[in-house]
Amino acid sequence: LQSHGVAAGAVLDQKDASEDPQYTARAMFEEAFQEDLGTYSYPRAPFKMSRSPVKIDRGPVRLGEDNEYVYKTLLKLSDADYDRLVESGHIGMDYAPHVK
Known part of the structure; x- marks a missing residue:
């Protein structure tokens, strides 16, 4: 699709996305603690704001x-x-x- 000018990409599950070089470079996952699961990697917001960065304070x-x-x-x-x-x-x- 991309070779024909269509903006497209692979559909990734969370494991694949957390290992993807682009997602890693953009710091798209953040670890947070959840009492019944322990430390878990959660997806961050898909946007970045330089003056008010989004941070995960705790798990669900x-x-x-x-x-x-x-x-x-x-x-x-x-x-x-x-x-x-x-x-x-x-x-x-x-x-x-x-x-x-």
Whole structure:
């Protein structure tokens, strides 16, 4: 295709992409820690910004991992109200039984 002027390239899986010289030169993957997987290589944003570089601070969060921070810090819920919602099952760290 390229020899006929069509912009094209191979479709690569993550392993092949992480070993590709162009992706390596562009630093397209970054390692981050995820508690249940350990250190893992994640794809970066496909664009570069010189004055505000994109950085992966951590791997994906698990379901409910940030509940306490969101409810207490961002939504200003009191400790007592948060605890009551957790105890009553309205806030949890797992999927509902019917979803599993």
